[in-house]
Amino acid sequence: MYFEAELQGRKYKVDVHEERHSWKVSLQLEGQDWKHYDVSKTDFQHAEEYVSFLFEGKSYLIDVLGQDTEYTVFARNSFRTIKIFNDEMLLHESLKKGGGAGSNVELKAGMPGKIIEIFAKEGEVVKAGKPLLIMEAMKMENEMRASSDVKIKQICVKQGDSVENGAVLIKFEKPS
Amino acid sequence: MxxxxxxxxxxxxxxxxxxxxxxxxxxxxxxxxxxxxxxxxxxxxxxxxxxxxxxxxxxxxxxxxxxxxxxxxxxxxxxxxxxxxxxxxxxxxxxxxxxxxxxxxxxxxxxxxxxxxxGPTPENMESMGDKLSAKALMKKAGVPLVPGSDGGVETVEEALAVVKKIGLPIIIKATAGGGGKGMRVVRNESEIESAFRACRSEGQNYFANPTVYIERFINDPKHIEIQVFGDTHGNVVHLFERECSVQRRHQKIIEESPSVSVPMEVKLKMGEAAVRAAKSIGYVGAGTIEFIFDNQTKEFFFMEMNTRLQVEHPITELVIGVDLVKEQIFVAKGQPLSFKQENIKQKGHAIEARICAEDPTTYKPHPGQIRACRHPQGPFLRIDSYAYPGYEVPIYYDPMIAKVITWGDTREEAIDRMQRALAEFVLTGIKTNIVLHRTILGHEKFLDGSYTTQFIEKNFEVLEPQMFREVNDKVFLIAAAITAFEDRKSKDVRRFNVRSNWRSLSRKIALRT
Missing domain, CATH: 3.40.50.20 (Rossmann fold)
Incomplete structure (x- = not known):
């Protein structure tokens, strides 16, 4: 199975094959050669909460969170979020959108929290850098700003709402 | 004892x-x-x-x-x-x-x-609640305050007179200032006049108040605090110091006791000053006197008193051998303190690391559901934690979810033991600052004890890239790739965020033991 992946802004081509006793995983960092890894299934074992992964002489307890196109992998208290797509086009679309509020068509909550105040108004055209709303999570207030000039199409939350991670807060359109 | x-x-x-x-x-x-x-x-x-x-x-x-x-x-x-x-x-x-x-x-x-x-009396709390009146009280009790002007300074001549008294460097601050405005550090005598005028005009322009005051500027500030304990019979005892200079967002994240920076004769003086401070207000129960400590001159100055048990109380418990919470309960019952000053000795070294649900590079809180959670175990280790597998860290409260506390015969042993314990800690599903702790504990400035309250800020560029160095990217990629393959091949319910209530419940029950 062929994937395109992205980790910390670096793009990879990924190929995974399942054999009877092992996983054949190949990785190619953009501009470099393919590297091939043969991971025995006994070295990638599902335990109750996590995966015990024995790799290149090291023992890792791994937990993979997520589904479809985005996975966060935890290992030794480090963690990385990886975007992974079957289709090259999809990855490129996703990366194009990745510039924060404004270049996105939507402003999403980066963490679960509570909406403290909303400055933006529907139909309003706002300049880059203008505060859109304040969200509070765990005693900290975070001001979310527009990263480019946009028109506010729809405000999907109201003051006092509790929102989940990834919830859509505001929808934008290009200013006419 | x-x-x-x-x-x-x-x-x-x-x-x-x-x-x-x-x-x-x-x-x-x-x-x-x-x-x-x-x-x-x-x-x-x-x-x-x-x-x-x-x-x-x-x-x-x-x-x-x-x-x-x-x-x-x-x-x-x-x-x-x-x-x-x-x-x-x-x-x-x-x-x-x-x-x-x-x-x-x-x-x-x-x-x-x-x-x-x-806990303490309401009068105790009121005496220390307001920082300005607390400082006035402490001055009367003979507890050292940061040297400076008594109130506002109106003329350049007055400013020069203050400098003559307290020496350089100084910091000139607009009384109404804040956010870095109306503030100047002065290291040379020739700069005093221009800095004084600049502060006054910034105060006037930004805050409509030209009044400024002058304080000694402390080059290498450390946060050193003294645990005190009083009872209803008039006894007050100190339980030595804790160093809490490793801070981010002005909040402590690593504390240790004793502090390597405080010589024995200085810590005894700090203890006496803290006892004097507590006695002057008839203090009852557990309290902490916070000092700003000049690591160059080894001078200490009163900052504030916390009239409660502190987050970092366990390191004192491990080094002194007293259960502070039980002692609070006995004192509240009206019993005299169970120990005398001459019996209080520091033994070995203790360190605490505050584990927070937050991004270790931005300090942004990261509440959410914990997936795997296995606490470290083993000798000379204490875990005060409320994390468990499946627990959803709420968005409403402090992001600290656990404290890892280690004891060692020496500081080196306590640090090694902390590194070992943190390496054992498995906590997934949410971001935590465990990797930040491990990086700090390995930094030379932490190891030699010369770190100040600006340690993280000043060294962040060195610390950040080291945090994720322990695991190679290909480990993350291979794990994600195999998981993505499995997900697409057969929709395995287990790795989705759907959890069986029965499984969560059985985990919670297992955890109570």
């Missing part, structure tokens, strides 16, 4: 109180519950909407709902808490830290309700 109040095994018959309500949540509520259990005292937990599944609720004998999730409507709602306390028939309330712990109105309301408040 201690003379405990009773050499008998604690039973409900000889317990100082029958039942204590703990007006707090999370790890500190559990800490207090443990002390009560050991003393044969019944425990009552309280919880908000968001905390029905918090571990402190599971571990107490009784637990009652006190309101909606925001603190204002639950853990700060003292009327509701006293109502619950009365209904549950408790004879004392322990406030933990934060929330109502330094609120004199709450203390008086407890008294009116005929319930003992475990």
């Amino acid at each position: 201690k003379t405990m109040h009773s050499h008998e095994i604690s039973t409900p018959q000889n317990a100082p109180f029958k039942k204590i309500l703990i007006a707090n949540r999370g790890e500190i509520a559990i800490r207090v519950t443990r002390a009560c259990r050991e003393l044969g005292i019944g425990t009552v937990a309280v919880f908000s909407d968001a905390d029905r599944e918090s571990l402190h609720v599971f571990l107490a004998d009784e637990a009652y709902h006190i309101g909606p999730s925001p603190s204002k409507e639950s853990y700060l709602n003292y009327k509701k808490i006293i109502e619950v306390a009365k209904a549950a028939g408790v004879d004392a309330i322990h406030p933990g830290y934060g929330f109502l712990s330094e609120n004199p109105i709450f203390v008086r309301a407890c008294k009116e309700a005929g319930i003992t408040f475990i």
